[in-house]
Amino acid sequence: MRDPIPDIDAFEERAAIVEYDGGLSRSRAEDVAAQAQGFHDADHYWQVLADYVVTRRLK
Known part of the structure; x- marks a missing residue:
């Protein structure tokens, strides 16, 4: 299954609101924001985003 496409603007906005x-806490708010986009948690979100920046494609 392919990872969702990270949306940094939506992530940051949702985390700030939450x-x-x-x-x-900021950490928990980032988990909630990541889950809203279909990621497991913030760590998963940031890893997919970092991989995308380096490889310019999603797995």
Whole structure:
């Protein structure tokens, strides 16, 4: 199965909203933002984004 396409603008916006409005830590807010895009957690999101920047393609 192919990883979803990371959307950095949506990720940052969602994480900020969840952190501020939801009172979550930044780390937990990033997990929520990543999951909203179909990733397992923020670590998975950042790894896919980094791989895409280096290889210019998704796995």
